[in-house]
Amino acid sequence: MSINRRQVIRGGVGFGALALAAPAVIGQAKPRAVVIGGGPGGATAAKYIAKDSQGAIDVVLVEPTREFTTCFHSNLYLGGYRDFASITHGYDKLVPYGVRLNHQLANTIDRDKKEVVLADGSRLPYDRLVVSPGIDLKYDSVPGWGQEFEETMPHAWKAGPQTQLLKRRLDAVPDGGLIVMVAPPNPYRCPPGPYERASMMLHVLKSTGRTKAKIIIVDPKENFSKQALFQEGWEKYYPGMIEWIGPKIHDGIKSVDPKTNTVVTGFETYKDAALVNVIPAQTAGKIALNAGLANQTGFCPINPENMKSAQDANIFILGDACIAGDMPKSAFSANSQAKVAAMMVRGDLTGARTFPARYANTCWSLIETDDAVKVGGAYEPKDGKIAAASTFISQTGETADVRKQTQAENMAWYSAFVTDVFA
Amino acid sequence: MLGLSLVGPGLFLVPQAQAAGDRALGEYLSTTCVSCHRPDGQSAEGIPSIIGWPSDQFVAVLKAYRDKTREHQIMNSLTSSLSDADMDALAEYFGSLSRK
Numbered sequence: 001m002s003i004n005r006r007q008v009i010r011g012g013v014g015f016g017a018l019a020l021a022a023p024a025v026i027g028q029a030k031p032r033a034v035v036i037g038g039g040p041g042g043a044t045a046a047k048y049i050a051k052d053s054q055g056a057i058d059v060v061l062v063e064p065t066r067e068f069t070t071c072f073h074s075n076l077y078l079g080g081y082r083d084f085a086s087i088t089h090g091y092d093k094l095v096p097y098g099v100r101l102n103h104q105l106a107n108t109i110d111r112d113k114k115e116v117v118l119a120d121g122s123r124l125p126y127d128r129l130v131v132s133p134g135i136d137l138k139y140d141s142v143p144g145w146g147q148e149f150e151e152t153m154p155h156a157w158k159a160g161p162q163t164q165l166l167k168r169r170l171d172a173v174p175d176g177g178l179i180v181m182v183a184p185p186n187p188y189r190c191p192p193g194p195y196e197r198a199s200m201m202l203h204v205l206k207s208t209g210r211t212k213a214k215i216i217i218v219d220p221k222e223n224f225s226k227q228a229l230f231q232e233g234w235e236k237y238y239p240g241m242i243e244w245i246g247p248k249i250h251d252g253i254k255s256v257d258p259k260t261n262t263v264v265t266g267f268e269t270y271k272d273a274a275l276v277n278v279i280p281a282q283t284a285g286k287i288a289l290n291a292g293l294a295n296q297t298g299f300c301p302i303n304p305e306n307m308k309s310a311q312d313a314n315i316f317i318l319g320d321a322c323i324a325g326d327m328p329k330s331a332f333s334a335n336s337q338a339k340v341a342a343m344m345v346r347g348d349l350t351g352a353r354t355f356p357a358r359y360a361n362t363c364w365s366l367i368e369t370d371d372a373v374k375v376g377g378a379y380e381p382k383d384g385k386i387a388a389a390s391t392f393i394s395q396t397g398e399t400a401d402v403r404k405q406t407q408a409e410n411m412a413w414y415s416a417f418v419t420d421v422f423a
Numbered sequence: 424m425l426g427l428s429l430v431g432p433g434l435f436l437v438p439q440a441q442a443a444g445d446r447a448l449g450e451y452l453s454t455t456c457v458s459c460h461r462p463d464g465q466s467a468e469g470i471p472s473i474i475g476w477p478s479d480q481f482v483a484v485l486k487a488y489r490d491k492t493r494e495h496q497i498m499n500s501l502t503s504s505l506s507d508a509d510m511d512a513l514a515e516y517f518g519s520l521s522r523k
């Protein structure tokens with residue numbers, strides 16, 4: 001779709017809406033929206049605010065990287081179903097909508113002055129601020145591990161070089177080698193992600209004849225997302241190659257030793273692993289913590305009607321960083337929340353019409369070639385949180401046709417979704 | 424509505440059988456749909472294009488998902504909270520888009 005034509009189509013709505021109500025910000029050339037973070041939350045918000053406000057709002061997207069590698073489908077890269085370039089996206093296509101890109105880190109948020117202080121010391125004033133910095137890793141949550149060991153025991157929970165490192169390490173695992181995954185405690189980004197990752201590792205090992213290799217998942221959780229579906233798939237495709245161990249059995253993840261590739265639990269010590277994948281506990285991105293937007297959980301409470309921070313009505317918090325009630329921390333959720341926030345920003349700044357918030361999410365997971373499952377739902381504000389209005393999940397024992405169709409949907413989703421976020 | 428007078432080349436309007444839905448509401452609700460269905464009409468195997476449909480057909484399909492005479496987990500879930508007016512609004516919005 002050409003930009004001109006899009007502007008023509010949107011124009012009717014934009015101008016009509018503008019005429020309806022008085023802008024909330026008076027006596028200033030143009031109201032200003034600043035967005036921190038160019039992931040699915042922030043990039044979507046910046047695009048929709050700019051696109052739908054037709055130049056009436058000045059929109060700046062602050063994001064240090066010029067290319068964004070998506071965590072979503074990074075497991076498919078690990079499994080050999082995608083190449084790295086296909087999960088990496090630039091921001092240039094957002095510019096024609098009116099998004100101004102500022103490629104640096106935001107250091108702090110000065111909430112009193114309503115300014116974002118950037119890494120180079122410059123300040124960006126805002127009328128409304130959207131904060132979508134994703135997660136930060138709690139490097140001290142696994143004893144013995146830390147940032148200095150993320151090359152030896154990669155996390156690959158932020159996509160990029162870590163993802164490529166994990167793949168190289170997987171490819172080097174010998175037949176008979178041991179992989180230990182230390183799974184994260186709740187709440188964390190992408191609930192089914194560790195288990196899809198294990199499935200993709202198994203696919204690679206099996207399809208390269210390394211069927212004597214084994215994966216042990218030591219999990220601090222009693223149970224996990226899509227558990228019955230994953231375990232059915234592991235039994236079917238990868239018998240004897242994977243063991244999931246919950247806290248009742250391992251009695252606590254005591255420590256890891258990156259020098260000897262050892263993982264110690266209360267029950268057993270796993271030595272000389274060929275690969276240890278540590279996925280640590282998580283918090284909202286540091287900038288949100290430092291700005292006082294998080295509570296004791298390490299994530300940020302929001303108003304479910306509009307995605308505004310519970311602490312500051314000039315700030316919206318999206319995606320992994322926020323406490324989104326029944327919605328999981330996913331790219332789909334972040335994108336859905338961003339659309340609500342973008343509408344509310346326009347409502348605040350230009351008087352555009354707003355409608356009651358609605359949210360949606362679906363997360364697909366690939367278990368083996370042509371065998372994918374999904375979980376998701378529709379969500380609405382209720383009783384002070386974002387609550388599930390209706391949910392669904394794939395069934396165990398589904399036909400091969402259904403699973404193949406689900407995988408086709410997964411691939412089609414990715415292509416539509418990255419277009420929605422980045423183009 | 425102002426939007427109708429701004430129709431440019433390449434944009435066609437589907438004749439409306441009944442009163443047109445609320446396009447602004449439709450545009451907002453459509454933001455959920457376009458996380459999967461591309462608004463430029465391109466489609467991949469697995470997720471069909473939903474633009475430029477006659478509005479009565481569009482609404483009929485959504486209603487079939489809502490009352491589950493047509494089955495699809497995601498569509499059944501998403502339509503469960505849509506009112507008739509929401510469906511008219513979506514039909515109006517997507518019906519006004521054409522393939523690029």
Ligand SMILES: Cc1cc2nc3c(=O)[nH]c(=O)nc-3n(C[C@H](O)[C@H](O)[C@H](O)COP(=O)(O)OP(=O)(O)OC[C@H]3O[C@@H](n4cnc5c(N)ncnc54)[C@H](O)[C@@H]3O)c2cc1C
Pocket residue numbers: 036037038039040041042062063064065068070071072073074075104105106107132133134135156157158189190193194197285286287318319320321329330331332333334362363364
């Ligand atoms: C292995 C794996 C698989 C996944 N699979 C799926 C899937 O299939 N489907 C799905 O929906 N989700 C999936 N996810 C989850 C998904 O990736 C995240 O939920 C999503 O990326 C969250 O988006 P976000 O905008 O909140 O944060 P992010 O995507 O993390 O984006 C945050 C951005 O903010 C920037 N930033 C941070 N701090 C600052 C600052 N101070 N100043 C400026 N910029 C800053 C960062 O550079 C980053 O680009 C997966 C995740 C993982 C790890």
